[in-house]
Amino acid sequence: MALIDTVREAERLMTICNACRYCEGHCAVFPAMEMRLAFTEGDLSYLANLCHNCGACYAHCQYAPPHEFAVNVPVTLAELRAQSYQDYTWPPQMAGVFERNGLAVSLVTAASLSLFLLATALLVDPAVLFAVHADGDFYRIIPHDVMAGLFTAVSAYVVVAFAMGFRRFWQQTGESYASFGRPRPFLQAMRDSLTLRYLDGGAGDGCTYPTEAPSQSRRVYHHLTFYGFMLCFAATSAGTIYHYVFGWQAPYGYLSVPVVLGTTGGIGLLIGPAGLLWLKHKADPDAFGHGRRGMDTGFLALLFLTSLSGLLLLVLRETSAMGVLLAVHLGIVLGLFLTLPYGKFVHAIYRFAALVRYALERSRAAERPEA
Amino acid sequence: MTVFEQSFDVLVVGGGNAGLCAAITAREAGARVLLLESAPYFYRGGNSRHTRNLRYMHDAADGIMTGPYREDEFWDDLLRVTKGKTDEPLARMMIRTSADLGSWMMARGVRFQPSLGGTLHLGRTNAFFLGGGKALVNAYYRKAEALGVAVVYEAEVTDLAIEDGRFVSAEVVHAGERHSVRASALVVAAGGFEANIPWLREHWGEAADNFIIRGTPYNQGHVLRLLLERGAMQVGDPRQCHAVAIDGRAPKFDGGICTRVDCVALGLVLNRHGLRFYDEGEDFWPKRYAIWGRLVAQQPGQVGYVLIDSKAVGKFMPTVFPALQAASIRELAGKLELDPDTVEATVTAYNSATRPGTFDWTVLDDCRTEGLDPPKSHWALPIDTPPYYGYLLRPGITFTYLGVGVDARARVLMADGTPSDNIAAAGEIMAGNVLGEGYIAGIGMTIGSVFGRLAGKEAATHGAH
Numbered sequence: 001m002a003l004i005d006t007v008r009e010a011e012r013l014m015t016i017c018n019a020c021r022y023c024e025g026h027c028a029v030f031p032a033m034e035m036r037l038a039f040t041e042g043d044l045s046y047l048a049n050l051c052h053n054c055g056a057c058y059a060h061c062q063y064a065p066p067h068e069f070a071v072n073v074p075v076t077l078a079e080l081r082a083q084s085y086q087d088y089t090w091p092p093q094m095a096g097v098f099e100r101n102g103l104a105v106s107l108v109t110a111a112s113l114s115l116f117l118l119a120t121a122l123l124v125d126p127a128v129l130f131a132v133h134a135d136g137d138f139y140r141i142i143p144h145d146v147m148a149g150l151f152t153a154v155s156a157y158v159v160v161a162f163a164m165g166f167r168r169f170w171q172q173t174g175e176s177y178a179s180f181g182r183p184r185p186f187l188q189a190m191r192d193s194l195t196l197r198y199l200d201g202g203a204g205d206g207c208t209y210p211t212e213a214p215s216q217s218r219r220v221y222h223h224l225t226f227y228g229f230m231l232c233f234a235a236t237s238a239g240t241i242y243h244y245v246f247g248w249q250a251p252y253g254y255l256s257v258p259v260v261l262g263t264t265g266g267i268g269l270l271i272g273p274a275g276l277l278w279l280k281h282k283a284d285p286d287a288f289g290h291g292r293r294g295m296d297t298g299f300l301a302l303l304f305l306t307s308l309s310g311l312l313l314l315v316l317r318e319t320s321a322m323g324v325l326l327a328v329h330l331g332i333v334l335g336l337f338l339t340l341p342y343g344k345f346v347h348a349i350y351r352f353a354a355l356v357r358y359a360l361e362r363s364r365a366a367e368r369p370e371a
Numbered sequence: 372m373t374v375f376e377q378s379f380d381v382l383v384v385g386g387g388n389a390g391l392c393a394a395i396t397a398r399e400a401g402a403r404v405l406l407l408e409s410a411p412y413f414y415r416g417g418n419s420r421h422t423r424n425l426r427y428m429h430d431a432a433d434g435i436m437t438g439p440y441r442e443d444e445f446w447d448d449l450l451r452v453t454k455g456k457t458d459e460p461l462a463r464m465m466i467r468t469s470a471d472l473g474s475w476m477m478a479r480g481v482r483f484q485p486s487l488g489g490t491l492h493l494g495r496t497n498a499f500f501l502g503g504g505k506a507l508v509n510a511y512y513r514k515a516e517a518l519g520v521a522v523v524y525e526a527e528v529t530d531l532a533i534e535d536g537r538f539v540s541a542e543v544v545h546a547g548e549r550h551s552v553r554a555s556a557l558v559v560a561a562g563g564f565e566a567n568i569p570w571l572r573e574h575w576g577e578a579a580d581n582f583i584i585r586g587t588p589y590n591q592g593h594v595l596r597l598l599l600e601r602g603a604m605q606v607g608d609p610r611q612c613h614a615v616a617i618d619g620r621a622p623k624f625d626g627g628i629c630t631r632v633d634c635v636a637l638g639l640v641l642n643r644h645g646l647r648f649y650d651e652g653e654d655f656w657p658k659r660y661a662i663w664g665r666l667v668a669q670q671p672g673q674v675g676y677v678l679i680d681s682k683a684v685g686k687f688m689p690t691v692f693p694a695l696q697a698a699s700i701r702e703l704a705g706k707l708e709l710d711p712d713t714v715e716a717t718v719t720a721y722n723s724a725t726r727p728g729t730f731d732w733t734v735l736d737d738c739r740t741e742g743l744d745p746p747k748s749h750w751a752l753p754i755d756t757p758p759y760y761g762y763l764l765r766p767g768i769t770f771t772y773l774g775v776g777v778d779a780r781a782r783v784l785m786a787d788g789t790p791s792d793n794i795a796a797a798g799e800i801m802a803g804n805v806l807g808e809g810y811i812a813g814i815g816m817t818i819g820s821v822f823g824r825l826a827g828k829e830a831a832t833h834g835a836h
Binding site for chain 2: 061
């Protein structure tokens with residue numbers, strides 16, 4: 001019922017917006033809307049995932065509530081976007097996790113943490129667990145193969161879940177897989193997402209978030225979060241190469257490639273999510289909704305805790321706290337990984353796919369001879 | 372200390388584009404400025420919140436507009452639409468003074484976008500606000516407040532004390548309380564009276580009840596009436612206004628841009644009797660939409676009915692309300708509550724008068740009628756491909772032209788022609804000085820911006836003591 005209402009509301013809004021079009025310079029949603037006269041459920045889901053929730057179209061809407069047209073595009077598209085995450089979930093039985101996402105993320109993380117703490121408490125000799133390992137050797141606490149095996153399996157599952165979600169999204173757009181791979185639109189979408197082009201408000205001043213005054217703060221904090229995440233990923237990859245290619249065992253020195261990458265990324269992952277949470281706290285709920293099921297908060301908190309526990313582990317790895325901190329850090333990371341396909345992270349998959357589709361539509365429109 | 376107990380050099384009445392330009396200019400010149408807006412926060416900005424672009428003179432493409440638009444061309448355009456009902460020295464001064472508007476606005480937070488969909492033919496002459504008029508209004512309020520302009524919403528000016536053409540004080544009602552506000556100078560930028568149906572009825576009779584007001588319900592014209600009663604010179608014809616034909620299902624007030632119906636040039640327009648009354652294909656719709664409000668207002672019942680066939684679909688801006696649809700002309704006539712026999716006869720007569728040509732809705736093409744009165748000069752394809760679509764049209768009033776006279780410094784002229792010492796006017800309330808009749812896209816914002824800045828500058832000279 002709620003889904004049907006949201007789809008109808010989105011359709012109503014797009015009909016109003018398509019007759020107005022004042023917002024066409026703000027982002028990709030409105031030019032994509034202008035290519036259509038009517039809106040199928042698939043179109044609306046695509047538009048919802050194209051929306052970056054920057055709020056410009058609400059702050060600048062002469063039809064926003066209390067106007068009788070009561071237009072609030074960001075809130076409606078956010079609702080529809082969250083619904084679409086559920087629709088695309090793999091396996092479909094897991095869709096319900098999005099319903100109460102904050103709770104689910106908390107429970108999974110608590111479970112992962114408990115698992116690591118219990119396992120280390122039961123399997124590791126307390127003398128070893130609480131000992132000071134002068135070289136900070138993690139593998140004395142948890143053997144490398146256990147750690148690597150567990151996270152490889154979880155990562156494989158996550159990748160499959162993402163792929164299946166993407167497949168459902170892409171099928172609903174009606175586009176072929178061959179067009180997804182067309183280099184120019186793909187590269188355009190890469191550029192648009194890596195620069196967060198659609199958080200620039202259309203004129204480069206930034207988005208109207210958390211208030212109606214344009215600001216770059218959201219973009220900056222998102223960049224810190226995203227590139228922080230990527231640096232941490234790069235750190236792990238570098239560690240893997242060290243281990244398997246060069247046979248160098250962790251822990252690595254403070255100036256080694258994995259640690260420098262991980263520390264830099266970790267700092268980004270502290271400031272970025274904290275900043276985004278702070279902005280979210282300041283944002284006008286009328287403009288951006290009252291937050292949906294704790295999804296954004298849960299994910300951001302987990303990223304922050306991942307980074308915090310990781311950095312603490314780095315700093316305290318040569319103390320007696322290392323054993324417990326390692327278990328805590330790995331527990332949080334496992335919680336993060338397990339919930340990746342069932343939380344806010346999936347926006348990256350669908351938004352990127354939506355941007356590719358937008359670039360495809362633009363290139364087709366440009367190829368058409370008629371003006 | 373409440374804001375009404377503080378002292379101000381300049382009182383600006385009206386918080387739309389013109390009032391904001393005046394307040395910002397006066398404040399930048401050092402004056403202490405109080406701006407009173409009668410609407411609540413959400414509806415602030417008057418009709419400016421529904422605008423999208425303005426026209427300003429420029430000698431070359433400037434990144435916002437695609438090519439030059441010089442003084443003489445601007446003047447010619449204005450002369451043509453007003454049929455000479457304009458004040459040439461004042462209008463030419465306005466055009467010349469508009470040249471730096473783009474950069475002035477950008478420096479105060481307004482952003483422009485390249486001209487895109489649905490704005491055919493305006494890319495060279497008009498600059499489009501990124502996000503539309505409300506984005507502009509928001510930017511100006513941010514700027515004004517950052518500069519230290521005091522702003523009070525829901526503040527209604529109920530009386531003006533004017534002695535020998537000199538502003539003394541204003542009576543203001545705010546939150547149920549009456550205040551007397553004194554200032555060295557007054558800027559009136561409080562709009563026209565288009566939302567005041569009883570006033571419209573004085574000049575249009577009962578027809579006024581069928582008008583739809585496209586903009587803010589707060590433009591009641593109270594300040595305009597006060598000024599006229601206190602001895603200001605009246606300019607403009609009370610029946611003249613910017614009125615377009617819009618969807619008859621639009622809200623009574625504040626429907627704004629999205630109630631437009633842009634398919635007139637692609638179809639036929641009938642009156643309540645099922646008969647055509649004007650050349651639908653006279654010129655491009657963006658150049659003609661401003662005459663259709665008046666044309667419809669002059670028809671019985673103030674209604675028109677636009678008919679298109681499926682060939683027109685996708686060639687005009689989507690409408691906010693769906694068209695009525697039918698498989699035959701007779702069925703469509705029934706749905707529009709028109710006499711099917713007459714409508715069928717009108718369409719048949721038109722179809723047989725169309726001459727073969729090469730249809731191209733992006734140019735003034737050679738598809739026209741022969742021997743038909745009134746003719747359809749362009750885009751005259753037969754209406755013969757079902758399904759057929761119809762829209763009910765009503766006059767949608769944007770703003771009125773009756774106002775107070777001003778001089779080249781935006782000073783209000785008193786009835787005897789002498790300029791007021793310390794009262795300036797800007798925007799709709801004085802638009803009739805340059806726009807006696809007709810309309811060209813974006814001119815209302817040009818008038819508001821140019822005279823707003825002049826009024827602010829003029830008013831600030833009185834505050835500096």
